[in-house]
Amino acid sequence: MKKIILLISLCLAFTYSFSQSMTYYYVSGPFTTAGNWNTVPGGGGTPASVFTFTTDTWIVNTALTINTAWTIAGTLQIGDGSSANTVSISTSPSIGGCNVMPNATLTLTAKPLTVVLTLPRQFPLATPSACTR
Secondary structure, three states: OHHHHHHHHHHHHHHHHHHOEEEEEOOOOOOOOHHHEEOOOOOOOOEOOOOOOOOEEEEEOOOEEEOOOOEEEEEEEEOOOOOOEEEEEOOOOEEEEEEEOOOEEEEEOOOOOOEEEEOOOOOOOOEOOEOOO
16 A cells, blocks of 8 residues: 555656746747747756746746747746846736746836736835836
């Protein structure tokens, strides 16, 4: 019985580990091309193939301006929590969620805005048309 429980636990853990992906934009081309995102921050890992998985996290550690139509099902993460960077969104992309890490800045100027933000409680929101951390 213990072996069966262990086997089931291992199968669930294995499935869970492959159901989430952390992918980094490494500035080698257009951010709207999935292949320009990689499992290693500087490239060299596995490039992404699609933006359609809701469990994926797309991490931007560089300055980036989102100024074109773009749809991702997962979460856009601005920064890694230690390095400073700014992401500006001037269009209305469709993004499953957004996390702004410490030392990162997200500037929103698009109207209407379709981004769902997950922000720390102390995050001050200026106006719906311009949010800067």
